Amino acid sequence: MLIVIIYYIIFSITLVYGIYFAITGLIGVIKKSKYIEKESKKNNNFAILIPARNEEKVIGNLIDSLHSQNYPKDKYQIYVISNNCVDNTKQVANNHNAKVIECDEKVKTKGEVLKYTFNKLKDNKEIDAYIIFDADNIIHPDFLKEMNKCIESGYRVAEGYRDAKNPSDNWLSGSYALFYLFQNVFFNRSRMGLNASSSINGTGFMIKKSLIDEMGFNTHTLTEDVEFTGICALNNEKIAFVEKAITYDEYPSKFSESWKQRKRWSAGIFECQKFYSVKLFINYLKTGNIASLDMSLIYLGPLMQVLAFFLLLLLITFRLCGIYLHDIFSYFFAYGWLYFIITYVLGIIVDIIVLRLKHKKVKSVLSGMFLFVLFVLTWIPINIICLIKRPNKWDEIKHTRNVKINDIVK
16 A cells, blocks of 8 residues: 555655754764863953843843853953843843944844844954854853863854753743753763754854854854854754753743743744755765764754654554554554653653752652653644744844842852
8 A cells, every 4th residue: 555655655754864863962972072171371352142022031141141251351342232122132242331332224033133143243253253142141150261162172152051041930940941951961962972063043153254254154054053053064064062061941841931942943944944954965975974964864853853754644544454564663552552651751761860860869850851841842843834834024022031140050
């Protein structure tokens, strides 16, 4: 039957896809990182960029945490890029001794705001590197010191460790905390073990000014972070993962905000897939650069989830029609609810192991841990919607959690 052949084709594709990331993730974590921190007497000059749209409630705490860095105060300048703000964001930034750059051009994405800012600062010869944060972040006191070590170790692009500012708010923020914990450990950390390239995660990343001057910041999608990661892979520019440079991020605790945010992510990655996946795979075949293969496959992620869901629907249909298959997935699926219960329990065990590995308290994300599967499942309709029709503009995500760095770092 043709439908059975289609099933096995989809099954083979999704199985190989999952095995690739499982093996590379585990091997990379087990292997010792090739990243070497080099202490240096040189302190690079950082321009800290904070794109902001109506962030008066949270941006003051970010700026205060930046003023508290264990780094020479004359070696960094804080810039708040006001993107069509209609609240008191600019006033709060000025009150906390940050410079304000007015983005007076029509922009649709964060990537366009950053490009505008890079062009504004391109003639500033004192800047060695840019560091980008979201306005809702707060920053560990050693962040700049650790990024400085990274630069002196020879990297021109780096991502810090993305942690949660509000993991205990509810199941949703807890699920986000787990999501980024897995990304930190099984992708970014593992890639350092494989001597490969990490990925930019949207905030808390560093780019040397020389690299921006050389190739620009020409992103076009709603996900400028993963797009720029792909551009770096195409240019064989390795991205470091600096675990000790920690950014505490505010995660959505309202499902409507989460839906809007993840819909933007999915749409952006579908666009990246369209523009870059083939180019990246060809670059991998020519150069053997694993970063190109990684990003080519990551851009296929939303599509793979839709295919896996379609695979499940086919399997259910086959069972109802009395058609029995002989692959491993069908074999386990025959156990019905027992299979799903065992899979669910194993998922929680993996969550606990990773939390303990990173010395995190299980109780801080307890509801998120038990409902993480719901977080993942709700991505299915998002990806299906974005596969059919994608949003083309950046929607504002409201941030309200008033947390200071001293509340987290004692």
